Amino acid sequence: MAPIEWAGIQQFPPATQHTLHELLGQLKEKDVGTLTILVMGKGGVGKSSTVNSILGERVATVSAFQSEARNPVMFSRSRLGFTLNVIDTPGIVEGGYVNEQALEIIKRFLLGKTIDVLLYVDRLDAYRVDNLDRQVIRAITDTFGKGIWQRGSVVLTHAQLSPPDGLNYDDFVAKRSEALLKYVRLGSGIRKQEFQEHSIPVVLVENSGRCKTNDGGEKILPNGTVWISNLMQIITEVVLNGGKSITVDQKLIDGPNPNNRGKFYIPLIIAFQYFFVVKRIQRAIRSDIASESSPLWELRDMGLADGKF
Numbered sequence: 001m002a003p004i005e006w007a008g009i010q011q012f013p014p015a016t017q018h019t020l021h022e023l024l025g026q027l028k029e030k031d032v033g034t035l036t037i038l039v040m041g042k043g044g045v046g047k048s049s050t051v052n053s054i055l056g057e058r059v060a061t062v063s064a065f066q067s068e069a070r071n072p073v074m075f076s077r078s079r080l081g082f083t084l085n086v087i088d089t090p091g092i093v094e095g096g097y098v099n100e101q102a103l104e105i106i107k108r109f110l111l112g113k114t115i116d117v118l119l120y121v122d123r124l125d126a127y128r129v130d131n132l133d134r135q136v137i138r139a140i141t142d143t144f145g146k147g148i149w150q151r152g153s154v155v156l157t158h159a160q161l162s163p164p165d166g167l168n169y170d171d172f173v174a175k176r177s178e179a180l181l182k183y184v185r186l187g188s189g190i191r192k193q194e195f196q197e198h199s200i201p202v203v204l205v206e207n208s209g210r211c212k213t214n215d216g217g218e219k220i221l222p223n224g225t226v227w228i229s230n231l232m233q234i235i236t237e238v239v240l241n242g243g244k245s246i247t248v249d250q251k252l253i254d255g256p257n258p259n260n261r262g263k264f265y266i267p268l269i270i271a272f273q274y275f276f277v278v279k280r281i282q283r284a285i286r287s288d289i290a291s292e293s294s295p296l297w298e299l300r301d302m303g304l305a306d307g308k309f
C-alpha cells in the first residue's frame with residue numbers, strides 16, 4: 001500500500017517548506033528514499049505532540065492526562081517519491097518503573113521495520129535527572145543495542161520558557177542538556193571517550209500553539225532558532241553522518257540482549273579460572289602443609305612466637 005501524500009507539509013510557512021524540500025533532496029542524493037523516525041520517552045513528555053509537529057498534521061492523539069493508549073502507531077507520508085514514517089509510542093514509564101510490557105509491545109510492533117532515527121523525548125523544563133531516566137535509557141539500549149544511539153537525538157519539548165534563577169536561556173539549555181546526556185551515557189553504558197567522539201545532538205522543540213513566530217510565520221524559540229527546520233536538519237545529519245540503521249528482526253526480539261552477547265563466555269571463564277587458578281592454589285597449600293615448618297607470622301598469631309618479633 002503506497003503511503004498517502006504528505007499534505008501537512010503545505011501547512012508550514014514557505015520558508016520552512018523550502019528547507020524541508022532541500023533536506024529531502026539531500027537525503028535522496030545519498031540514496032535515502034525512506035526515513036523512519038522512532039519517537040520514545042517517558043509518559044506525557046510530548047512525544048505525540050512532536051510527531052504532529054513534524055508531520056504538520058494532528059494525527060497522533062495528544063492528552064494532558066495519562067493516556068490509555070498502549071499501542072504504537074506509525075504514520076506514513078510520501079512526498080516527491082520520498083517516504084517519511086514517524087512512529088509514535090506510548091510512554092514506557094509507569095508508577096516510577098520502566099514498563100517492560102510496554103517495551104515488549106513496542107518491540108513486536110517494530111518487527112520487520114528499520115529505524116533510521118531515534119528521537120528520545122523529554123522536557124526542557126524539568127530540573128532534575130534521576131535514576132529513572134537512566135533506567136529508561138538502559139531499557140531502550142537493552143532493546144535495540146548500543147548502536148541505536150549513533151542514530152539517536154535527544155528532543156527537549158516545552159522549549160519556550162524563561163529559565164529560573166535568572167539564568168540565561170542558552171546557559172539553561174546547556175546545563176539541562178549536559179545533565180541529561182550524562183544519564184544517556186551512564187544508561188547506555190557507552191564509554192566516555194566514545195561518547196565524546198560521537199556526540200548525541202540535543203534538539204529543542206515547542207509544540208504549543210502559542211509558540212512565537214518570526215516575520216516569515218515560522219515558529220521560533222527564545223534564542224531565535226527556527227525549530228522545525230532545525231529539528232529536521234539535525235535528523236538529516238544523524239542519518240547522513242551516523243552509524244547504521246537498526247533493523248528489528250526476530251533475532252533482536254527474542255535473542256539475548258544485544259549488548260550482552262559476550263556474557264555467554266562468563267561461565268566458561270569462571271570454569272577456566274577454577275581449574276587453573278584454584279587448583280594451583282590448592283596444590284600450593286597442600287605442599288605448604290606438607291613442608292610442616294610454620295612461618296613465624298603463623299606462630300605469632302597463635303601466641304607461640306615468644307617475642308621473636
Ligand SMILES: Nc1nc2c(ncn2[C@@H]2O[C@H](COP(=O)(O)OP(=O)(O)OP(=O)(O)O)[C@@H](O)[C@H]2O)c(=O)[nH]1
Pocket residue numbers: 042043044045046047048049050061062063064065066067069089090091157158159205206207208
Ligand atoms: N507548552 C507545551 N506543551 C506541550 C508541549 N509538548 C506537549 N505538550 C502538552 O503536554 C501534554 C502531553 O503531550 P503528549 O504529546 O500527549 O505527550 P506524550 O509523550 O505523547 O504522552 P503519552 O503518550 O501519554 O506518554 C499535552 O497537554 C500537550 O499539549 C510543548 O512543547 N509545549
Ligand SMILES: [Mg+2]
Pocket residue numbers: 047048049061062063067088089090091
Ligand atoms: Mg502520546
